[in-house]
Amino acid sequence: MRYVFFIVIILLLELFSLGAALSLQWWIAPWTKLASQTMAMIVVFLISNGLLLLSVSKLLKNSYRWVSGWMLAMHFMVLTAAIISLIYGAGWVTMTMFDSATIFAMPAISVALGLRGLALLVFIGLFVYALYSAYIPKVRHLTVTINKPLLKPLRIAVASDLHLGRLFGNKAIDRLQRLITQSQADMLLMPGDIMDDNTQAFSDYNMAANLARLCASLPYGVYATLGNHDLYGHEKPITESLRNAGVQLLNDEVLRLDYKGQPMWLVGRFDNHKRQRVATTELLAQVNTEEPVILLDHRPSDIIEHSLLPIDLQLSGHTHNGQIFPANFIVSSINRLGYGYEAIGKGHFVVSSGYGFWGIPFRLGSRSEIWLISLSGQ
Template sequence: MKNRMISIIFGFLLLYVAITLYIGWNGRVFWNTVFGPSTGWAFTTVWALLAYGYLAAMLLRRILPYPVYSAVKLIGTYGLGICMYALLSLPIADVAVALLRWSGMETSAAVSIVGWIVVLLIALVLAIGSRNAWSPVVRRYDIRIDKEAGPRKELRIAVASDLHLGTTIGKPHLARLVERVQALQPDLVLLPGDVLDDSIEPFVRERMGEVLGRLSAPLGVYASLGNHEYIGGHIDEYVERMKAIGIRVLLDEVVLVEDSFYVAGRKDAAVARVDKSGRLSVAELLKGTDPVVPVVLLDHQPRDFGTAAAAGADLMLSGHTHRGQLMPGHLITRRMFELDWGYLRKEAMHVIVSSGFGFWGPPIRIGSRSEVLDIRVTFGREG
């Protein structure tokens, strides 16, 4: 199993290097045509930083000074986005250059015209994608749970998944989250996983807890774990730091809120990588709950809806997919998950999957938006 994983990683790296060399070759030809071959070293330097900055930062994280690590990683994340859209556009551009040359146009003119078009298109993608990433929207869902919740007839829940707090997403974007959530005046705030991007170090070093701790609601603020908390490790420290700012992280736990409804939080499926005991099944998690009391389930990865519905969950909240984040990534997530974004009714259970408040890698979203969910729940049978 270990050898297979090493082979997969090695194969992926070889493919990535091949892709970056292809893009770099095209870029160098365009650069030399426009600016002259004597300055080609400048392009090579910049492209190497863009193409390999993220990998270099992650591999050298322990030895690089924190400001250098953060800067190189940020540059590299933009490079990942540029790589993706350059790869999609360059084969078409190469064909266009060949056709223009065939029609009689000089090679330098063809390369220059097509190259500038590609550069402008990628710049436009970066501009639109940055807006979509840094300007979150609020999406509202109105649902009815056919159970009584004690004296409570309605519940307003603010949900934000996939914050990915780290070297790219810090206090400014986190402040936007607090502003959007508090403006909703929710009864309850839920964070279904991937609050951290990977390492807990930026969260601690940048004192992000001071901002995240401003989230408040009369019925509390609860979170569950995502796969990125396990990637970064330090789960115990993370849970304690969240507790210190008034946010309870549910580790295969169920809480009865106001004697009206349950909030259940599952460990993420990624726990199996670090703990052979894994996590509880939904049935085991909800075993001691009263079946007539509504259950809100936090499960980071949107899987096994039927199992959760059969176990008695009434509302399942997930994230993880980012709705592909970078189009056409949504075509992949749509095939991978029964629901990769939005709303689904699974038997008696409501499922809502968020595209996330933050993002992974490049601070770019194409075909998706950063979002906060405003969920209005009505309890009891209609009529």
């Protein structure tokens, strides 16, 4: 499976390179000769495959970010070309229908330069919007009513996939605290991928102090489970760092809470990257399922099975809603619920696109977010 993933990535890199090279050739055509346009194509493929070799040989630090960034730039070139083609086609059809004399009277060079100027603006606009979508979160509100006793509504803030690291750190933690305080949430639940693979940036930038202030600001605390990026060889230091900051980790564990005199249960699962993780049914055997049950499960891959169990609310992340268009369509096609909220079977399910991002600080077709869930019962 791992080799299939790498083959797909290489094929996508070459495909993006071809699309970007053709887009770049079109853009520089009014000012260059054919030889220069051919050289532009060669340069694009040299950069792509050079980065690929540096990544495979591990000679480039954080090579995945460089490759991802370059692929994003090429992807935006292709998207820009597609958008300009649609605009030009729509404009040509409109002018032909209503003012055919004007379109034929316009100098070809003026049209060409105008389209290229517009293409540059679209390309820059895509980057700005994608950066905004990654760093400026949206608060999504949801009201859920369950068929169990919970007379006093519980306000739950959900922030998955923080990926705390060099590109997403103290400012993001402080912003999260402000949003949660404004929302008057009772607790914060974080279903996995809290760190970006390790604790190096977390320690270097003293994020523990900011995270501790966040934890102290919640009346009923902060609870989390670990995702795949928390388990890639650094599970122990990540676990220790989070617990020292005040985060209560539920690693294949259950916890009974008293919320204003009302009992409720939190259940946390390891991500399935942990092969020896405990089955959900074994965890539920430790729970009084007549009382409200909230499950934190990083991946939404077991939703169908969980919809048959006495779980009232499941919170997941992992998918990032694709992070970059059109990957959101792929996420939707391979998951029962790849993003959003749905009541399925016996329970309610929320899959967040995440508060942070993976790899590079850009989102297109998805948005950085937290969920504010008002949970009430009978």
